[in-house]
Amino acid sequence: MDFLGRDRELKLVRNELDSSRPSLIILFGRRRIGKSRFLREVAKGRDEIYFQATRVSSLLNLEQFKAEVGKTIGLKPQLNALSNWEGVLHYVAEHAAERQGLIITIDEFPYLLDDEPALPSILQKFWDSGVLGQGAMKLILCGSAISQMEELLAERNPLYGRKTLSMDMKQLPLSDVAKFFPEYRAEDIIRAYSIFGGIPYYLQLCNSSESLRDNVINLLLTETGTLIDEPNTLLQTELREPAFYSSILAAVSSGCNSKSEIANRLGVKADNIGPYMAKLLTLDLINNPKSLDADEKGRNRRYRIADSLISFWHRFVRQNLTAISSGFGEDVYDRIVEPQFSDYMGIEFEDIALEYAKLHIQEILGVPAQEVGQIWGHADFDIDVAGRLLDGAFFYGECKWKSRTIDLGHVRVLRERSEKTTYGKGAVVKHFLLFSRVGFSSDVIDLAKKGNQLHLLTPEILVKPRG
Ligand SMILES: Nc1ncnc2c1ncn2[C@@H]1O[C@H](COP(=O)(O)OP(=O)(O)OP(=O)(O)O)[C@@H](O)[C@H]1O
Structure with missing residues (x-):
């Protein structure tokens, strides 16, 4: 290749x-x-x-x-x-x-x-x-x-x-990953990126003239699939206690995002897992971002898996290894992966929006980002992507992967949320980004055409940024 x-x-x-x-x-x-x-x-x-x-x-x-x-x-x-x-x-x-x-x-x-x-x-x-x-x-x-x-x-x-x-050297961005799948439409490239990440070794194993379903079955849901045991292989070659690290990753994948939650799940003391978490951070297998509106001393950090293949594997492969090794990989795909995939993509799509904002926001707003992140920890709202531009303006974004067009209600809610957070309070210019797989209602499109600091992003734009 x-x-x-x-x-x-x-x-x-x-x-x-x-x-x-x-x-x-x-x-x-x-x-x-x-x-x-x-x-x-x-x-x-x-x-x-x-x-x-x-x-x-x-x-x-x-x-x-x-x-x-x-x-x-x-x-x-x-x-x-x-x-x-x-x-x-x-x-x-x-x-x-x-x-x-x-x-x-x-x-x-x-x-x-x-x-x-x-x-x-x-x-x-x-x-x-x-x-x-x-x-x-x-x-x-x-x-x-x-x-x-x-x-x-x-x-x-x-x-x-x-x-x-x-x-x-870091993972390839989505725009480079797209080059591994010349025959896929934008949506499927995003799906593939959310499974195989930006790791060239995984990407070059995919055959872009076969469907994503076939690639996933061949590589991950077949007993002899090249990637069926990849997360374990990766840990075994890098670390001394791979099973313990794997349990940590399983806990984070299942939604435990603080040290105490992870330690509880593993039945150990929170103090004991500190060095393990540090090692996983060094290996870029997890990350630990802070909500953008948390204060400096705020402990509002959460652990997330930073490797799509590991996320996918823990969610869809690990629990189904028995069925897979009995030859039921296709059933696993059709009965488990397919129905739950939209939920999985909901979170992955936020990561893609974050990456787009970090790398390409100047293409739509004319100015690069100074910082990009998410806002969470509030009782009644989160913001999927937000940040500050080098010119001092702020932006706030909403991501929707599931089959629903973004309408004026979503725009209103996003604007309200931007007022509720302290992040960007008093900013003169606020931009609003809407990331949607399915599209936008006609009144949202009209509103964006007239300006209103409203920017609409489709899978096609995300996969082929202009810059
Ligand atoms: N940019 C790329 N385009 C196409 N294929 C690539 C690219 N980068 C790597 N590959 C392929 O991905 C596989 C893994 O790459 P490589 O062996 O260079 O990784 P590495 O970081 O040196 O791995 P390791 O540390 O495990 O030895 C190889 O088959 C390589 O040809």
Whole structure:
């Protein structure tokens, strides 16, 4: 499959690679997010030594690294004789000085650290020696063990202050996900995004010439489906107590959104789950936003699953594994997924509106957002999406996925809610955004045509933003 999306990230890294100074680029991100493929794309047409570390001894990794060096700059007896990282790195620098901009990529860098903890110091000395300068060489360190990669950038680490670019690779946005489904209509792209998220590994497994139903059945509701056990696999490769983490995610998926609720569900003390929650936050598997109108000290935060596949799996796959392994995946889809899917989408659609506001609101309001979030915790109302623009104006939005057009009643209620919250109180300009799958009544369309700070957003607009 062609490389899709990530234009902004490609531009950033290519600019760095084009610079005439040496570079130390740190790239990290959770498993399956597309780091290795991205690095292949970035290096296309450039001179590169690409080495992917594995979980073997430092010596074996070094041998492999030497083999890769040999492929690019020739395997001379002198290289063969070298038996440490320092020596090999200096060999590369000496023999490649004339190759302007040579890239040395070390993928899965954390695997090397397990058996060679001194490597960051070795790299620091290598960097500080200035040998990379002559050929403006580019050193890229990449890894999915996020905590270890972040540690590299920490003040106490030898490489602190050396990096010239660091990138935390995130999920693809909806507009890039759409490129994986060229044959789907906008609504179905949004549905697919709400199941597979913006994780390229999951997306490239889908076949866009098959229906979403077929893709879900093949990948998630069949005993041999590639993704049937994916949430567990993900936790097993990243964490020591995967079953406990999985129980936390199950609790959050079922609606427990405070530490005490989650701990209650698991039958443990709330204090005990703090480190686990922190780890899941680092891995981008959950998030913990605050209501926009909560005060600074407010404890009005809630935990949410930040990964669509995990949400979908806990809601529809986990409880039905027996039926699925007995060959009843299609029945699970038709009797359980299909009837409940609108409810599921109700929440996912809010996340899509939030993402749209963060990335694209300047396309409709002319000004980018300064902050975006939601408002909750009130007895009689929530606001699905809200935020402040860089020019000081505020916006408030309502999302409707279920089959009902948005009418004037919805507009009135949204305006009233914007008056009830303290968020944006006294603001001179307030915009109102209506996100609807089905559409809008004709009087709402007329009202929006006349201005009224009213903006209507359909699945087509969300999937193909103008910018
Ligand atoms: N932008 C993209 N367009 C198309 N396919 C992609 C893209 N990014 C990644 N892929 C595909 O998704 C899969 C996972 O990508 P990749 O191996 O690069 O992820 P990773 O972050 O390095 O994963 P891990 O940390 O688990 O090794 C691969 O099959 C890759 O070809």
